[in-house]
Amino acid sequence: MKQIRRIIKRLAYRLGVEIHMIPKSKMIEELIEHDNIHPLATYSPWNLDKGFGETFSKIHPFTLVDIFRCYELWKLVEQSAKLPDGDLIEIGVWRGGTGTLMAKQAKACGIPGRVYLCDTFTGVVKAGKKDSTYKGGEHKDTTREVVEELAFNQMKLDNVQILEGIFPDQTGKEVKDARFRLCHIDVDVYQSAQDIVDWIWDRMVSGGIIVYDDFGFADCVGITKHVEEQFPLKDRLVFHNLNGHAIVVKL
Numbered sequence: 001m002k003q004i005r006r007i008i009k010r011l012a013y014r015l016g017v018e019i020h021m022i023p024k025s026k027m028i029e030e031l032i033e034h035d036n037i038h039p040l041a042t043y044s045p046w047n048l049d050k051g052f053g054e055t056f057s058k059i060h061p062f063t064l065v066d067i068f069r070c071y072e073l074w075k076l077v078e079q080s081a082k083l084p085d086g087d088l089i090e091i092g093v094w095r096g097g098t099g100t101l102m103a104k105q106a107k108a109c110g111i112p113g114r115v116y117l118c119d120t121f122t123g124v125v126k127a128g129k130k131d132s133t134y135k136g137g138e139h140k141d142t143t144r145e146v147v148e149e150l151a152f153n154q155m156k157l158d159n160v161q162i163l164e165g166i167f168p169d170q171t172g173k174e175v176k177d178a179r180f181r182l183c184h185i186d187v188d189v190y191q192s193a194q195d196i197v198d199w200i201w202d203r204m205v206s207g208g209i210i211v212y213d214d215f216g217f218a219d220c221v222g223i224t225k226h227v228e229e230q231f232p233l234k235d236r237l238v239f240h241n242l243n244g245h246a247i248v249v250k251l
Contacts, residue, residue: 034218039242046071055104062150063097064139065186065213068243073098074105076209076247077182081109086181086205091167091196092213093119094139096147098184100155107159115160116175117147118167125166130190131222138188168199180204186213190222197226201250208250215246 046052046067052074056067063070077088088106090099096117103115123140144164151160163171180203185193197210204210214220215227227246231238239247 034216037242049074051105051108055101058154059097059101059150061097062095062100062146064094065098066244069213069245070098070101072241072243072245073102073184073211076211077102077105077111078109080182080209081106081111083181083205083207085113086179086208087113087116087175088182088184089116089118089175089178089180089200090184090186091118091192092184092186092188093117093142093147093162094186095142096150098186098213099147100151100157100160102182102184103151103157103160104155107157111181113159114178115157116163116178117151117160118163118165118171119144119147120166121164124188124192126187126191126195127189128191128222130225131188131220133219134189134222167196169195172199178203181208183208183210184213185210188214188220188223190226193223193226204250206250210248210250212246212248214244215240216242216244 046056049071052071055074056070060067060070080086080088088102088111090102093099099115099117106115119142121140121142121144123137124134125136127134127136144162147162151157151162163174165171180200183196183200183204185196187193187196193212212223212227214223216224227238227248230236230248235251237249237251241247
């Protein structure tokens, strides 16, 4: 093994590449839970979906979410159209990219009702000991006006309603009688996600979908922990998606 390592280092040196060999003990401790993931599948339907492509080109400057997760949201909204009723809601809007993408697809799929976009517009809230990186206040580089400009002026949407404040603590009362078919949670920290699900679960229709952003991200271990705590629960199906989403379906 040592001889192989020496050969690798010599080859790397000739190529001008620096390699740092990680001790086996450190490898076991640090690289089992979080490692680089490179799925082997190559199917890329987002490249051929004209409606998605046109929408994504407009919203991508307003989101930190990559094309893979955006396309999954696009398709999940389409799937949620099969459900008999329910509104859509996103908590953690930032500049409105994914929320307006969802709203655009909801209109295209003939989903009636509202798409609620909920944000404090003052950054992340409820960061705590279960979170690895976030301390509170991150992602405050946005305003309600930015989201309104995108949703109403650029995207010409009439099915969007913005709820400003901490959800559900401050704004849940505005939609307390609503039912939901799809909920997108992009709040980065454990307690905020937990409070949202505690509030919204009984308001989700049967077959309703909750999508978590940042599942499996090293910077968002609180979200991963929150999702994994739901695996044993018998009233839902929980899916770990390698693209950085987790998906929960209400039974």
